Amino acid sequence: MNQAIESISELINAKIWIDIVISLGVLFLFLAIRKIFTTYVFKIILRYAQTRNTETLAQVLLAFEKPFRWLIAFLGIMLAIKYFPFELIAESTATKIIRTVFIILATWGLINISAIWSILFPRVIKRFDLEVDQIVLPFFTKLMKVILFTLCVSIIAEEWGFNVNGFVAGLGLGGLAFALAAKDTVSNFFGGLVIITEKPFTIGDWIKTPSVEGTVEDISFRSTSVRTFAQALVTVPNATLSNESITNWSKMGKRQVAFHLGLTYDTPRKKLETVVRRIELMLSENEEVDNDTILARFDRFNDSSLDVYLYFFTKATSFKDYLDIKEDVNFKIMDILEQEGVSIAFPTRTLVVQSASANVEEELLKQTRQQG
Template structure:
């Protein structure tokens, strides 16, 4: 039988040598990982930028597999009935080498690598910036595309038609995905112009809430009802955006109406005293204070109170406003100044015949 011819003493010796060579390269791989790679990491950590450390970490797994592939290649030279110079085998081997190199560069351009960390620090991008992940994905796509092209060429495949096909396919996809492209452009505008960042409270005609995530296609906003709304970026860039988190202070304004019975002197006192207590409050912005007797209401004299607190926190602003209200309440009580209560006087006029009857009745009563 033909398969029995394989188990000759010569073939078994060659098979043993091939297996031994392969196991030897596995041992080299173990030694490299445990000793040589650790030494390289220590040397790389001594550099000020840790650039070489990142390279070593990116290519660690590919190099480990390189020992396996190269060991397999050397072992095959002793393996019976296998031709090391076979064209297809060499093509596969070349493709594997390209794959391992691609794997290393793919790891190196990760968004958290030192390459993009340095760019992030130099350009001072915000924590929510998504340009770095986008650049990382774009570079990874380019690396994979180049590797795929080289591998296809290694198998004698004409990549010209393949690239042309990609161009036509890309055109068809772009026409069919105009909304996606519009959202991506909107995301790019949001990233570059930065009308808001993660954690900002924004208000638009379509949404009111806190920004939780900014992506290239959409932005996630948490509303006051704790609902998560995904808004397409193309919609956001077309709408006016009010970013309340960008304000440096909060506005407060209200009106006080004093009764018409209040003397002019007391009206002037109320205006001056309210202005004084606001100007002596360190939590109130001094440049924005306005206390004026500005108009006559239907039921009294109107005093406008307008000021800004130095805080942007809603709860703290409410507390400051509450303390101001209590101080004004005490001031008015101490000065015996009353606030006007909205009232309406209702005059009812009886019909003419009823008026005549009432007059005759009153006349009779007086005659008696």
């Protein structure tokens, strides 16, 4: 009898060790499959997608690469637990865990895939001839991420038996406190919507407000990021930005140039007229100068110069091109002045000194009048 019991015990122990070996074998098998997939299979599929110029498919594969790798490892763990000789997790709990992990991995992949909108969005706009500002894309992408995350949390909560509707209803009891705490966040969110809908600027524009001046880099639910010309990154709340006056220098159709050109007082009238007319003609013939408004006029008698007022617009609006055109115009003005023999004035003063004899005569004349 004792021998029979010992034999059964040995068989049970042997089966336990066999199940343990099988469980570990399943786990290592899936880890090996994961390694093979990451090293070889995925790279082959990705290379094939790239050679076919299917950039969209390549982005989708990259978005789901890490979630799929974790899925293989998770399946290996769950199967290893199933073959394990001892019950580590209840069947109902294991089912919930599997569903939860699938939801998390799917959401992870969908959030990653939001980057594909940077490729699809311009194509959709071009295909349907839509007028959509590019600033909508990052805002819409962030909104989609928030929605996906919220749905993921809600579904997982429902899966584990939490009453989401009751939780939402419970928020209504503290709605006032919540609204007060989230007042700034809500105002910034709606400020962002105002910026998106009214489109006072877009990404890459040079703007100036009472708060900041620079190039717009990004817009989120809460704030807008502006890169200043000193290369500092300034984050302005959307609520503040939407309530400020915004000057968008990038929307200029043309750029103004206005200054006074001072000529010396010994410039003859005819020479002055000739210089003014030649400068005006030079500006009108310049292809980089807008012909709608060109003014070159003798404007005023200054303290030490005869001032010619020049007022025109460059067609280019970028700062570099604007400076290049101004430089070219200035050099041509110098050529005109040299050809006409006219000099540019600089501040001068004339000091009149009377001779000593003249002073003596004046003094004697005054004394004679007093005596008389």
